Amino acid sequence: MRILLVLVKIVMVIMMNDALKKIKSSADKLKDDVLKGNKAELEAPVRSLNNVIYNKNDGFFELKGLMKKRTLTANTVKTFAQTLRVMSLSKSLIETEDIATKREAYYVSKNWDEARFKEQNESDAVMDDIEAMFSVNREQLGFIADEHGGSVAGELVVIDKDPNSGEELRIDCTRFGSGAYSIPSDVEHLRFETKAKSMIVIETNGMFERLNKHGFWRTANCIIVSMGGVPTRACRRFIRRLSDDADLDVFVFTDGDPYGYLNIYRTLKVGSGNAAHINEFFCVPRAKFLGITPDDIADYKLPTHPLKDVDIKRIKDGIKNDPFVHAHKSWQDALSKLMKNGKRAEQQALAKHGLNFVVSDYLPEKLKKPDSWLD
Amino acid sequence: MRILLVLVKIVMVIMMNDALKKIKSSADKLKDDVLKGNKAELEAPVRSLNNVIYNKNDGFFELKGLMKKRTLTANTVKTFAQTLRVMSLSKSLIETEDIATKREAYYVSKNWDEARFKEQNESDAVMDDIEAMFSVNREQLGFIADEHGGSVAGELVVIDKDPNSGEELRIDCTRFGSGAYSIPSDVEHLRFETKAKSMIVIETNGMFERLNKHGFWRTANCIIVSMGGVPTRACRRFIRRLSDDADLDVFVFTDGDPYGYLNIYRTLKVGSGNAAHINEFFCVPRAKFLGITPDDIADYKLPTHPLKDVDIKRIKDGIKNDPFVHAHKSWQDALSKLMKNGKRAEQQALAKHGLNFVVSDYLPEKLKKPDSWLD
Numbered sequence: 001m002r003i004l005l006v007l008v009k010i011v012m013v014i015m016m017n018d019a020l021k022k023i024k025s026s027a028d029k030l031k032d033d034v035l036k037g038n039k040a041e042l043e044a045p046v047r048s049l050n051n052v053i054y055n056k057n058d059g060f061f062e063l064k065g066l067m068k069k070r071t072l073t074a075n076t077v078k079t080f081a082q083t084l085r086v087m088s089l090s091k092s093l094i095e096t097e098d099i100a101t102k103r104e105a106y107y108v109s110k111n112w113d114e115a116r117f118k119e120q121n122e123s124d125a126v127m128d129d130i131e132a133m134f135s136v137n138r139e140q141l142g143f144i145a146d147e148h149g150g151s152v153a154g155e156l157v158v159i160d161k162d163p164n165s166g167e168e169l170r171i172d173c174t175r176f177g178s179g180a181y182s183i184p185s186d187v188e189h190l191r192f193e194t195k196a197k198s199m200i201v202i203e204t205n206g207m208f209e210r211l212n213k214h215g216f217w218r219t220a221n222c223i224i225v226s227m228g229g230v231p232t233r234a235c236r237r238f239i240r241r242l243s244d245d246a247d248l249d250v251f252v253f254t255d256g257d258p259y260g261y262l263n264i265y266r267t268l269k270v271g272s273g274n275a276a277h278i279n280e281f282f283c284v285p286r287a288k289f290l291g292i293t294p295d296d297i298a299d300y301k302l303p304t305h306p307l308k309d310v311d312i313k314r315i316k317d318g319i320k321n322d323p324f325v326h327a328h329k330s331w332q333d334a335l336s337k338l339m340k341n342g343k344r345a346e347q348q349a350l351a352k353h354g355l356n357f358v359v360s361d362y363l364p365e366k367l368k369k370p371d372s373w374l375d
Numbered sequence: 376m377r378i379l380l381v382l383v384k385i386v387m388v389i390m391m392n393d394a395l396k397k398i399k400s401s402a403d404k405l406k407d408d409v410l411k412g413n414k415a416e417l418e419a420p421v422r423s424l425n426n427v428i429y430n431k432n433d434g435f436f437e438l439k440g441l442m443k444k445r446t447l448t449a450n451t452v453k454t455f456a457q458t459l460r461v462m463s464l465s466k467s468l469i470e471t472e473d474i475a476t477k478r479e480a481y482y483v484s485k486n487w488d489e490a491r492f493k494e495q496n497e498s499d500a501v502m503d504d505i506e507a508m509f510s511v512n513r514e515q516l517g518f519i520a521d522e523h524g525g526s527v528a529g530e531l532v533v534i535d536k537d538p539n540s541g542e543e544l545r546i547d548c549t550r551f552g553s554g555a556y557s558i559p560s561d562v563e564h565l566r567f568e569t570k571a572k573s574m575i576v577i578e579t580n581g582m583f584e585r586l587n588k589h590g591f592w593r594t595a596n597c598i599i600v601s602m603g604g605v606p607t608r609a610c611r612r613f614i615r616r617l618s619d620d621a622d623l624d625v626f627v628f629t630d631g632d633p634y635g636y637l638n639i640y641r642t643l644k645v646g647s648g649n650a651a652h653i654n655e656f657f658c659v660p661r662a663k664f665l666g667i668t669p670d671d672i673a674d675y676k677l678p679t680h681p682l683k684d685v686d687i688k689r690i691k692d693g694i695k696n697d698p699f700v701h702a703h704k705s706w707q708d709a710l711s712k713l714m715k716n717g718k719r720a721e722q723q724a725l726a727k728h729g730l731n732f733v734v735s736d737y738l739p740e741k742l743k744k745p746d747s748w749l750d
Contacts, residue, residue, distance in 0.1 A: 099584065161552055
């Protein structure tokens with residue numbers, strides 16, 4: 001056990017050092033170039049959908065390799081200085097094992113005289129560039145978002161440490177009663193112990209509480225996670241790491257609408273276009289869609305709402321432009337069927353058959369029928 | 376210990392029975408009236424700001440006593456039937472110790488033929504009426520919102536029970552590492568053990584994580600709560616119950632802007648106008664404002680943003696119409712000063728002096744100076 005702990009610590013230090021090393025060597029090279037009078041340059045991948053490729057086997061949106069170079073000139077000196085300042089802030093965060101929200105980092109810059117950022121979107125963009133430049137994720141650089149990361153209950157022990165004493169903490173997610181474990185913004189250091197067979201990740205907090213209240217995770221031998229809409233990066237990374245470490249299937253339970261299909265499920269499974277440089281860390285290749293499909297709407301005679309204009313636009317965009325939809329026939333069919341019927345249904349619509357129909361019938365039935373899952 | 380547990384159970388059963396009894400006796404009376412051919416009526420308090428009174432000593436917005444009567448006629452028969460249906464749903468929720476989100480309750484109505492609700496705002500309004508009619512809170516009726524209730528860390532043991540086995544669960548909030556305890560939607564059944572002296576409730580999750588990461592709750596012997604913006608009812612009720620049970624002061628740490636002052640702090644402390652019938656349960660009379668005051672902005676030389684139009688409107692509205700502001704000279708002064716300076720500042724702005732200035736200087740200084748708190 002102690003040996004394991006030591007190993008884990010070594011791996012963590014290496015990971016940290018990886019970001020640290022990249023920052024240092026990049027800064028050293030730059031300093032060298034400047035001192036020798038060479039052209040000083042920073043290079044980062046282009047971050048947009050036209051620099052993205054999707055290969056079903058790899059399972060996430062990948063960069064094609066287009067790079068943009070920024071050369072140090074009179075015009076770029078401010079952005080250059082800001083990039084180096086943020087790299088330096090990241091270095092000190094890593095060295096002191098501290099974190100900063102994106103908002104805090106923006107305010108820290110207020111002391112950087114001419115290099116201060118005017119608006120947070122400027123500092124956010126620099127962070128994204130650095131993340132892409134070094135192929136590390138923002139959390140490894142010490143920067144976190146100011147978001148709630150999701151809630152967890154079920155057959156899982158999360159192993160963390162006391163930030164002050166370093167003591168190992170074992171967090172037993174079967175023992176929170178009606179409450180839950182709240183995922184922190186940075187999950188890289190967490191370890192897991194579980195005998196569960198799968199995870200069910202849920203769009204709404206209300207549905208999560210229902211499954212928790214009725215101990216669904218116990219009867220289904222699973223772990224349940226509330227995403228609260230589109231999952232945050234912390235939540236996605238938590239699901240991914242847990243799925244990898246404990247060899248778990250991930251079932252995604254959302255509303256039956258384009259938002260649930262493309263914004264929540266697609267982003268969780270393969271990532272997003274404008275953050276392709278980090279999808280590798282945040283995608284969840286083993287995700288399967290268990291939520292409300294167009295067939296469910298018919299089979300379970302669910303109450304529906306008409307598609308809104310924004311739904312229709314999202315379906316058309318998805319079919320036309322989304323490499324994920326292009327690669328998955330099942331999703332082309334599902335989106336077309338949704339469009340044809342002109343109706344969407346929420347996960348709460350199952351309550352029409354009784355509040356606990358979802359626990360007693362819907363989920364057990366769906367879990368038993370792999371051919372009803374969408375990939 | 377066992378005796379305590381039994382006592383708590385009895386109190387809970389009485390509270391539950393209170394709502395149950397009120398539902399039953401109201402339904403019985405109605406049935407009687409209908410069978411005897413008398414005029415059948417339901418009566419509930421008017422829910423609006425002109426039916427609200429604020430007395431500083433009571434500490435929350437109270438109802439003045441205006442009532443609205445709904446008499447059963449051909450025109451009102453549908454609303455009448457819907458109200459009785461929702462009362463009946465609540466009765467079965469209480470009897471089976473189950474819960475339903477407001478959204479789920481809306482969908483349950485889809486099976487009520489002519490009494491079905493067309494839109495959720497209709498079923499929400501009926502719930503609010505029933506809540507006001509019986510002077511109980513919605514959670515006691517078994518209805519919850521679909522919201523995340525906030526995160527907790529620090530010197531606190533929450534006592535809950537396993538929803539299935541009934542086993543007592545002790546949740547130690549010092550042992551979540553970088554994570555936290557996630558507050559459930561219904562907190563009525565929770566009990567608390569703590570030696571903390573106070574609670575600090577925080578607007579943003581990012582600031583909460585900073586205080587958690589640096590073990591601020593340990594050095595300050597307190598409990599920290601992340602509200603994530605305007606606190607949900609579950610979060611407000613949790614803070615209130617914990618403050619009462621453990622005799623704790625509550626310090627509120629928000630941004631220095633009208634939203635932090637009036638939407639977050641005012642709502643937490645005394646409640647809101649359109650839900651005056653439940654403020655009694657949800658207000659936190661011991662709340663003190665510890666967040667960024669207009670004086671802090673000057674004293675700590677914080678980076679600011681200009682007030683937006685919506686900020687200015689909120690200040691004017693508050694000074695003119697808010698009974699809470701009318702009763703508290705300190706808030707009139709603070710709002711006027713903010714207006715005069717035309718500047719607001721966020722809690723993250725403290726990062727200008729270093730990321731951990733808030734932990735090492737700001738909070739310890741403010742906690743030591745009661746005359747810097749706003750009431």
